[in-house]
Amino acid sequence: MKWFKALNINQIPNANSIKTLEVNGKQLCVINNEEKIVVTQSSCPHAGGHFSGGWCKNGHLICPIHRYEYSLENGRGAEGQGDYIDIYPSELREDGLYVGFEESWWSKLWS
Numbered sequence: 001m002k003w004f005k006a007l008n009i010n011q012i013p014n015a016n017s018i019k020t021l022e023v024n025g026k027q028l029c030v031i032n033n034e035e036k037i038v039v040t041q042s043s044c045p046h047a048g049g050h051f052s053g054g055w056c057k058n059g060h061l062i063c064p065i066h067r068y069e070y071s072l073e074n075g076r077g078a079e080g081q082g083d084y085i086d087i088y089p090s091e092l093r094e095d096g097l098y099v100g101f102e103e104s105w106w107s108k109l110w111s
């Protein structure tokens with residue numbers, strides 16, 4: 001796992017809001033769901049909608065386009081959707097929020 005600093009402490013989104021950003025070449029959403037920070041992919045697997053205009057409800061991220069729902073615990077789409085979103089490991093440290101990415105075998109060759 002390789003960790004990247006995503007935000008300074010003062011940039012972390014307020015409660016129940018979503019911030020989009022790019023970390024290590026990936027577009028991500030940082031979601032503050034009732035004071036719990038979750039980092040997800042930024043585009044919806046249904047039809048590519050952007051989660052930046054979405055919202056959280058009962059532990060789920062709601063896409064603003066067609067209102068598909070994704071669990072903020074495990075990324076699973078609601079029953080009947082048959083899809084999921086990626087949730088990235090994240091850590092709040094003294095100096096900010098860090099996001100972890102799995103290292104691929106080929107990236108290890110070049111480091």
Ligand code: FES
Nearest residue numbers: 044047049063066
């Ligand atoms: S694009 Fe997200 S629900 Fe359709």
